[in-house]
Amino acid sequence: MLPMWVPTNGTAKATPAGPSKKTSKTSRLWKRPSQNRWSRGAAATKERPASPVCSCFPSSDWVRDCGAAESGLTQPDPFAAGRSEKAKPVRFQSIEAASGYNARMKMQQVLPLVALLVTACSTEPKYDPASCETITGFALAECTASVARLHADCLETSDALCEDADGDIVAAFDDLRADVNASCETADLLDEAAAARLAGLVAACDQEATSLVGRVAGGPHAAVWAAASDSDRECLATALSASIEQVEQSTISFMACADQACSDATVANARAPLQDVTVIEVEEACPALAGLIALDPSQLVHNNAGQVDCIAAMGRPDIDDLGLTCGPSAAEFDVPRGQWSQVVVDGERWGTLCGDRTDYAFWIRPAPEGSPIDKVLIGLEGGGVCVFADDCGPKLERSPELFSALDNEEPLPLAIASDDPNESPFSEWTQVYLPYCNQDVFAGGGVDEDLGGGLVLPRYGSINARAAITMVRNWMWRTIEDDPTRPEGFRADQVQALIGGWSAGSYGTLYNYHWVLDDLGWARTTAFPDAGLALDNEQPLGVRALGLVKIPLWGTLPYLPPYCFSGDCALASVLTEALAPRLLSVPEQQMLLLTNQIDDIQAGDSYFTSREGFLNALRSTYCDTKDLNGVAWYLTSVEASVHVVTLRTELWNGSVGGMVMKDWMAQAAISGEVVDIYAEEANFMDLVPGTTPFPCAVD
Known part of the structure; x- marks a missing residue:
């Protein structure tokens, strides 16, 4: 097997990040006007009351009311838009009652959070409660909740999220602008x-x-909601209503504590009641949630909590020392530009682990000076797969390096990963290389699989990959925030990324691409699975059958898309069909599937027993998926077995149907062009007896 990004010697270890020396870009870019929507006219000159509650929570709804009552000021709510009862559908008005909860009961659970933070906060706010920094953070929190509730309304009336041009959505964005500008x-x-x-x-x-x-x-694309029964919609509506409230109130607690001398432990303790109450609420109303969206209530709340960190960091980039897992304060390493460095992941923090129980590590080569660091090429290493004791045991004994990431060395600059601009259009992008060390095609969700005979193998592939990419995101965020030439700051929607993998890493690309788009928020990301296309051999032992067994055994379920997580979703044909409706929301969102038509290694890894069987399955899958939204194919026609194409210089610079591979990929990932498909019949029917023609037209 061709090594994926073949390593060489000469490593440069990453140095741990020191204390972040940041200044708030919010304060650099904006200065506070004499009046704003929090303080009007002559009354604005009055000193804000020294109530410990109001000083610790200057901007949450109930504390605004408190401050107004104590001071005698009239302080209109600057975040009223989108939160009126009129704006909510009947189903969403009745969620709390339907689930045995109501707003008063929930607030009784949440109010201890207020008291906890009040007692832990300093008596003097770090910022003026009506300052630009404070209002910006609260405004973003309230905008997110308001827009989410409007989408919930659209689900109820149209079975889809609101259109971008929806008047209420536009008004909510206008309110955010007005709140900040005020x-x-x-x-x-x-x-x-x-x-x-x-x-x-x-x-x-x-x-x-x-x-x-x-x-x-x-x-x-609301695929689950659109297909759900009325009873399932009641379940989903409860989960959604509770999630929006959890995110809104948790973010508010962060924003309030950012203005005080609160510790990360204080924030963690304050968030726990909100999370606990949300879990209980969803469990009571929707015990079968995992069967609908692959997440049980605890997992849903956990994912919501991670999102809170990102909203807080975006609203207040100056937040520090509050235990965020997202944003500039969460960055953990410093690395030099333009050269490869290895980064070892903190397993206790991120839950990562390799197959030999050593720490996970990855490689990063930041874009050279003068090039933007938020253009990113991410490659997932290959290395086959083992699924049973009789193949995992010998493999572990024969090739222990396949179960470790610490020993991986600096990748070679080959083809797509070249550092030569004449060779690769991605040469001056930040490059990230994710070693493969769990033999689970980057799908493992953090379980120890007991294979029998005393062999227990950690399956953590998805956790490892996502932790590494998250760490890279945080590093990029801090680097951009500290860069005086980037005053606009970090924007997830402006990150331009190309994520792909080879062999087993190709499977990992298929199974994790949705997370990059939907959870990480990198909308401008193109995927390129290379030589691991999860084809169906239609036999009792194959990708489909193993998906049915291993998705639950590997803890993979909550890491798959919420709209495709059955055993069949292990197949590229099924997964891409489910994924396609949400692609091309921006032009870069494309799935580029590549392989040579003869690939004995890929055929063996997907349990085909003959070349013609693999070729015919490949051709059928091509025809079944080639017209899907955002899905494109590039099939090379080397008449010998070739495993992996984007790392082979002769194929990277070669062409199919007159289209050079590297130009094709640049069109999609750099230029944002919706690319055509490229395949040819070639001479395989004569070369491999039993091969049938493509069941659709090709060149």
């Missing part, structure tokens, strides 16, 4: 940068609300 006045020389920062907040509100609703509805 407290943040642009400086003359920085108007363009301030406008870019504000545009980033609006984009974050849009993406985070869509992600929150899609988690429950079945992606941004």
Whole structure:
């Protein structure tokens, strides 16, 4: 087997990140005007009351009321838009009652959070409660919740999320702009940068609300909701309503604590009641949630909590020391530009582990100076798969390096991964290489699989890959926030990424691409599975059959798309059909499937017993999926077995149907062009007896 990004010697270890030396770009870009929507006219000159509750929670709904009552000021709610009862559908009005909860009962659970933070906070706020920094964070939290509720309304009336041009959605974004502009006045020389920062907040509100609703509805295309029965919709509606409230209130607690001398332990303790109450609420109303969206209530709440961290970091990039897992304060390493460095992942923090029980590690080569670091090529290493004791045991004994990531060395600059601009259009992008060490095609969800005979194998592939990419995201975020030439700050929707893998890593690309788009929020991401296309051999032992068995055994279920997680979803044909409706929301969102038509290694890994069987399955899958939205194929026609094509210089620079491979990939991932499909009949029917023609037209 061709090594994936063949390693060489000469490593440069990453150095742990030191204390973050940041200044708030919010304060650099905006200055506070004399009046804002929190303080009006002459009354604005009054000193804010020194109530410990109001000083610790200057901007949450109930504390705003408290402050107004104590001071005698009239303080209109700047976040009222989108939260009126009129705006909610009947189903969403009745969620709390249907599940045995109501708003008063829930607030009784949440109010201890207020008291906890009040007692743990300093008596003096770190910021003016009506400052630009404070209002920006609260405004983003409220916008996200408002837009999510509007999407919930659209689900009820149209079985889909709201259109981008929906008047209420547009109004919610306008309210976010107004809230920020009311407290943040642009400086003359920085108007363009301030406008870019504000545009980033609006984009974050849009993406985070869509992600929150899609988690429950079945992606941004609401596939689960659209197909659900009335009773299942009641279940989903409860989960969605509770999730929106959890995210809103948890983010508010972060924003309040960012203004105080709170510790990360204080925040963690304050979040727990909200999370516990949400789990209970969803469990009571929807015990079968996992059967609908692959997440049980605890897993749903856990994923919501991770999203809270990102909303908080986007609203307040200056937040530090509050235990966030997302954003500039969560960055864990520093690496030099333009050269490869190995980063060892903190397993206790991220839950990562390799097959030999050593730490997971990955490689990163940041874009060279002068090139944007948020253009990213991510490659998932190959290395086969083992599924039973009789193949895993000998493999572990014969090739222990396949179960470790620490021993992987710096990747060679081959073809797509070349550092030569004449060779690869991605040469000056940040490059990330994810070693493969669990023999689970990057699908394992963090379980120890007992294979019998005393062999217990950790299956953590998906956790390892996602932790590494998340760490890279946090590093990029901090680097951009600290870069004076990037005053607009980090924007997830502007990250341009190409994620792919080879052999086993190709499977991992198929199974994790949705997470990059929907949870990470990197909308402008193209995927390229290479030489591991999860084909169906239609036999009792094959990808389909193993999907039925191993998805639950490997803990994979909650890591698959909420709209495709049955055993059949292990097949590329089934998964791409489910994924296709949510692709091309921006042009870069494309699945580029590549392989040579004869590939004995790929055939063996997917349990085919003959060349003609693999060839015929490949051709059938090509024809079944080639017209799917956002799905494109590039099949090379070397008349010998070739495993992996994008790392082979002769194929990378070669052509099919007149289209050069590297140009084809650049069109999709760089230029944002919807690419054509390329395949040819060639001479395989004569070369491999039993091969049938493509069941559709090809060149």
